[in-house]
Amino acid sequence: MPRFSVIVPAFKVQAYLPEALQSVLTQSYRDVEVIAVDDHSPDHCGRIIDEAAADPRVVPVHLPENAGLGAARNAGIDRARGDYLLFLDGDDTLTPGALRAVADRLAATGDPDVLVYDYARTYWNGDVQRNALARLLAEEEPPVFTVAQRPEFLRLLMIACNKAYRRDFIARLGLAFPPGYYEDTPWSYPTLLAAGSVAVLDRVCLHYRQRRRGNILGTTSRCHFDIFDQYDRVFAFVGARAGLGVWRPLLFQRMLDHLTTVLAAPDRLPPDARAEFFRRCRAQYRRYRPLADRARPELLAAVAEGTVAPGAVPAPGRRARLRYLLMRLGARRTFRLMWSADRARGRLRAAGRRGYALARAALLQLHYRVQRLRPLDADLAVFAAYWHRGYACNPAAIEAAVREHAPHIRTAWITGPEYAHTLPPGVRRLHPGSAAYWTALARAGYLVNNVNFTHRLVKRPGQVHLQTHHGTPLKRMGLDLQAYPAAAAGVDFGRLLRHADRWDYSLSANRHSTLVWERVYPARFTTLEFGYPRNDILHRATADDVLRVRAELEIPPGTTAILYAPTHRDYRRTPPEAPDLARLARALGPGFTLLTRAHYFHRPFPAADADGDAATVLDVSAHPRVEELYLAADGLLTDYSSVMFDYANLDRPIVVAACDWEAYRAARGTYLDITRHAPGPVARTEEELIAVFTSGEWCGAESARRRAAFRARFCPYDDGHAAERVVRRVFLGEHRRMTDELSPLVVPLADRTPPPAARAAAAPAAVSVRTAAAAPTDAEGAVPPPTSRPCAPEVS
Template sequence: MPRFSVIVPAFKVQAYLHACLESVLSQSYDGLELIAVDDCSPDACGAIIDEFAARDPRVRPVHLPRNAGLGPARNAGLKQARGDYVIFLDGDDTLVPGALRAIADRIEATGAPEVLVFDYARTYWTGRTVRNKLAALLTEQGPAPFRLTDRPELLKLLMVVWNKAYKREFIEREGLTFPPGYYEDTPWTYPALLTADSLATLDQVCVHYRQRRQGGNILATADRRHFDVFDQYDRVFAFLADRPALARWRPVLFRRMLDHFAAIAASRGRLPHGSRPEFFRRARAHCRRHRCPGAAPAGRDRLRHALLGLGLRRTFTTLRSLNRLRARTRRAAATGVQALRAAALRLHYRIQLRLPLRPGHAVFSAYGSRGYTCHPAAIEAKARELVPKLRTAWVCDPEHAHTVPTAARRLRPGGFACLTALARATYLVGNTGLVSDTGLDLRPVKRRGQIILQTHRGTPLKSMGLDLQERPAAGGRTDFEQLLADADTWDYSLSANRHSTLVWERVYPAAATVLEYGAPRNDVFQRADADDVAAARASLGLPEGTVAVLYAPAHRDYRRTQRSPLDLERLATALGPRFTLLTRSHRLGDGLPAPAATGKPPRILDVSDHPSVEELCLASDTLLTDYSSLMFDYANLDRPIVLHTGDWEAYEAARGLYFDVRATPPGAVARDEDELIDIFTSGHWQGSRSAQLRASFRERFCPYDDGLAAERVVRRVFLNETAGLPAVVPLAERRPAPSPAHRPRVLPHQAQGAERDASTVVSTVPGP
């Protein structure tokens, strides 16, 4: 018997049904059946369902002889369900990759609750994805399973059927069915939550709730069927009347009913013209019929509920109009204030540019004010150590202020203090344009005596600077005039190697002096010791003996919506319990499954928000990437690197690459997911051939990363020393941070000579 029965009703969703059904069938969890119900749809929905059923035995088609509506269509699917749990999914929505695996793991971890509530995100036709605003209510903190009395706040969630998994035995025991008409979820979800003996939550987005541009959404359609809401709440209160033990919930549901009525009444597009008086009359009748002691809400809802209870339509409408007018006035005022503030800031900047520079003052920034990180952070720390009386300031957004050392002054980007510092500091250091990052449309000014250092953000593999002019997918929003204006202000341009030097001089044509000194952010890899590595792993909760794979894919410019290039659940399952994937991405969104709370070490850990990529590198045993410049930094640790280049042609066409990294890689290269799994399971990822490739890669791209790069930069830029800079330590003499403790062992197949490079390879695996 399948673990899950996924029921998908379909009516006039032919354009979206393929994606919906495919999102179910492509799940990494196999224990499912897909019951697709054609609600006598006049379009191609029935044919699409039959096509899927013909090629996949897990699909069970149901064709209704006449259009019955969403509720009866779900009932028809329920009659066919055989799974332990039932999940409902609308035909234009989709399951997130890894959703069923996460749901199954959470069910197991919480003792098979009767109802599991999970999260969703709205996906818009523009490609924007917005998570449920009440996601915090789904926290997995605290005991589980529980009853609704333990966490009544769950009733504040959107009362829909498709954000829950229901035990089929529970559905049959309680006799839950869907009524006809609009708002059919209401008399299902409330009884389900109220009567369940055991509930649990999953704090993970499992469903993408499609928001169509036009059509398909009953909430945006004027129709008499919106009056069905009254019958649905009659059914809810009839259910309560049949169960006296649930009487305590009557005031709560009464308030929720009035909230629902008010939302419909306040909407411009739901009630047909001329039907509003009738709606208020019926709302007043329902208030009188179901009123109960203790149902009066607190705060501003009290007036709204009172107007509905009295049927005062004109007063309700007038107050709604006044509230909308007040909101528009507030927005207009805010826009005016913002315009005045921007003008004042621009004037302030021009005035500050005419005042003297402040000797010994330096301003730093990284990644558009995202916190204390990258080359500027390493240089700032070394500058405070080597330059007497230097006063440093760091431009960062408030949410990243905690990352800045207390010795450095924190500056809010675009503020008066920030513009003063940018205009009058002697030194400006950043990996983007400090002035252009203020968002004030300010043209950068290079003052006499001011020294500007551009550190860049890593060794370039993908096209950068002016080369993006030929890559509209990647550079379509780039202001190339601003880019050149920024470059014209640079005194120094930092380079990690000869390849970077040649690229920077060509794509940022300016008079800056190139400092080919190495990558300061990589200094830590030569200074860190075994204790630092252990601390980094402990901060991530990695158990001793775990092989940590840092997965860092590059951003896909040719995709509007980012998603993981790999099926991470499949990869983690293939690697086994001794491996943990540390996923760090350019916000791949909800495609990255969060670790399930199973009480076991997580197989997949999303570290995208971790403040230090260097600490993640220290904690990991190997790097898995594709086109990310992190490979050039990670090579300094002399640890295995694996590349997955499954979409090479698409990425190269959209972004452009300076060389074919597959021809001269830092380690093993996989061209598809199966090959990647084989590389790890065979031990090839850490074989001798991989070590040889890595050594050649280090010689080419890491010639100066000896732990002294930041010192060379500080002495040259801040102390104006041109001779006697620290000599480069040869590669053979460097001692990077040690790998996490491993003991050598020869894999059985390697003893038989099965290693691909035909040499004897000693693999290192975690010790006991």
């Protein structure tokens, strides 16, 4: 008997069904059967299900004729053997690690009748929006409850696919899905109301696809009249069971809200059916209003006695009460007029907001023009990073060095209130787009950013603009993107060059970066090949600092921490597919901690499985300083991110996951083949990645040799003093030749002593620069990779 029976009905979803089935079959939790029901679909759904049945966990079911979603689910229930039933529509998917999370929560809460987990709507354009009422799924005390204790649960969207149902509980209820549209309504309300125990899982386990076309509830049809029969079934259910009739007032209100939603939708009802639908709404109101009124005193008494929690009788808003009244009176034209007025009011509000925004922008631009007429403030420096995402990267390190070495210069940082906590004490915050922001841009003597300031910035004579960049370029940049239209979508190359023309200085970490920046941004800036200031901390930190950061991150003592930090795919609308973190965690084992950090363009990774035989998995995406994460980590796992160039300063192991290298290189373009010039082992498949760690290759002698060659090429100036060199040159005017007379002098690579990893015993002895220099290389200067088996595609 499996733990879970996942029932997947399929009708005209051939484009999505393989992904839906794989989202279940590739789960790390494998105690599951998948009952895939072909609802006599006219496309290839049946064949796709039969092909998936090569996996013995798949139970194919083919219905002799199309019966509808409810009947298809019932056919799956009849064949289910699992402890719990889960429903997954053929165009939706489970998130990675979802079944493990559900299994763990069920075990922690004593196998309740129903477990409610969260969902996120996924749109065709790549947008993902979590359930707007996700706050109701907070895992509060008591962990197991009834709807009487938390009646707000009846406000959730009544769908079947965001819950796990104990199969014997459903069998005792004798519950089945009815035919017709809105079949989830007479299933979801009864299961929640009748459940003797309900638990929640505050985690997105379901991606609920919002299709651009083909959504059943988005089609114009008389089938929407089925909603009346469905609510008849709900009221019949509560009326036939002692103690449930008390919920009629709330169900009556929820029904009215649902009916008005269908009425207000512009594309559900045929125009010639709207009057009839409204008459049916009025009849439904008159039928169930007396039942709700008779039950209301009983419900209020239960609330007063404490058997039902407050909130079970929510007061409708003023406009809701007006809608109910119009429905009761049968005033369809007035209802229609009110609905039209609401839409017009919404359009007017939107137009007003746009008008206000335009007027405000015009006034601010006028203010900016006036401020540009005032003298420059030579002792004011304005900093920003990552499109105003807080105090970070090279600008942050330079700002701190300015306060230390040039205290006469006042500094200000541009960022929003959500990142205000990242600013050091005493650093003035400028709100993006405010009057103070425009004043500072107009008058500051120094402008420092790791991306470009707004295109509305007019660089004044005497202003000094320092472009720090934010990584060593592996991928193609600037004008080189013209040959890669997938990555260059939306890039205005004329504006890009106008921005580069504003730069006085361009900061570079190494000769490779210098050659790239000067070619792809052809402008009259001066290159400062000084190293990256953000990496100063990697040489100035101590072993105590490493332990402190690990303690703050709550990394279990004695474990080896691996930081997983992938990069963005700007030719994709959705984040890149990550390795199965739960599988990797189990392969690493309990002696490891896996730190996951999503790119700042993406949401954090879904929670991975955690059990006694797996590594601890900690999401550190929200940590404000990636450099501190470098210090905490004993090793780095990345793909094509520039973090590898920074992390190499610590001389700790680096593993490159290059599973989609050919696609990335073809779509984005790169300046070197990282599979040949890598700072450590390269894995092309998930199996190879696991083998790299389980075999010890990740921290072996060959790994150290490749890393040493990589450091010698890409880390020549990162010695802990880069920020000071920048301040002395740009802010204090100490002009020296950009050779060995940099101030302060660059510490040779062989003489640098980065702080040791917390688990130094797990890491090999560092290979010296001299050894790396003597290591055999190929014609392009790459250390030849170790001999290994060829990479073959995975076969499921």
